[in-house]
Amino acid sequence: MRTLKYAILGLLSREDMTGYDIAKIFNAELANFWNAKHSQIYPELKRLTEEGLVTFHVVVAGDVLEKKMYSISERGRKELHTWLIKDELLEPTPKDKFRLRAYFGDQMDTQDLCQLVESQLRQRRLKLEFLSQRLSEYVKVPKAGTDRFGDYILLEGAVMREETYIAWLEKVQGYLLV
Amino acid sequence: MRTLKYAILGLLSREDMTGYDIAKIFNAELANFWNAKHSQIYPELKRLTEEGLVTFHVVVAGDVLEKKMYSISERGRKELHTWLIKDELLEPTPKDKFRLRAYFGDQMDTQDLCQLVESQLRQRRLKLEFLSQRLSEYVKVPKAGTDRFGDYILLEGAVMREETYIAWLEKVQGYLLV
DNA sequence: AGCCTCATGTAAAATGTTACATGATTGA
């Protein structure tokens, strides 16, 4: 499957960057639907280079520090495209530890469960606030076919998802309080 | 973290069952928030037995076929409870291949992206129909503190999540059609 | 007889996380 491969190729299709840059993006915008640690990214970049899907040239920053600036190759762009348009069956629903806990809620006191729900709500409301803030920075929906459009719809999706998770938690809270 | 361990202990806290039964549940109810293949479940059951958290006795079905019927031990129940009430920080957002593809949508023709969205919609509407059907079988919300309550709220959460995913896809579709 | 489901396992490979390791650059 090698999805990380395509995630990296996709980022490099937008602009040249270093492994460090890629790692940063995985912990920022992309964090809403993909992520990877640098310990996974550097070996993958090496492999992509060997496969001729990306190239790099060394840039010297300051006096000594060498960075590898990666670019996607024509072949890389082609492989990315092939993957992008490939229609796939729905993935299994992702795992969710909190839902798992909630499922076994009858094994704890209602009070304990209430506290867990309360804690989730606090955390998720913060996250939603942050995402909403970012979304509100767009004055209008970017034109389809631009990379800004991708940014926008994914952010919108993340906001909607978070709102729904919160709505569900509130509903559960309601059942517990009665 | 060994979440699989607690998923299994949780199931066994409800009733005794075999590894095969556990695997079936991971592909049914639990599939909305957890899953595992039998190749992961059998070794984990072995380990839990060694750790004294579960026990089993052999049941003979038919003439020869031996099944291992597992039960949770007192210690297992205690460990499960400790894990259940442990409050944790939000996990990183789960990965989503379709969202990743959509994020790089500017690398394909709008038509291709439209088709992917259309395909997702078809699949997710089917899934939602199935989940809604199951939810509608509950005439009322089960009482908190029962295992039926866990079943119910998780199913409700799954329906809400699916509805939101579909609403997002329709929104994206709307942007693309303009 | 043949097919599907029940039932249990192991092996190998892929993927992902945590820890180890090192050193430069930038700004306060």
Added chain:
DNA sequence: TCAATCATGTAACATTTTACATGAGGCT
């Protein structure tokens, strides 16, 4: 000078998936 960030990598471990392997039971 000190701390945070930039920058790149490897090693060990944990988790997960896919494939291999076997055989019984139930039904038509």
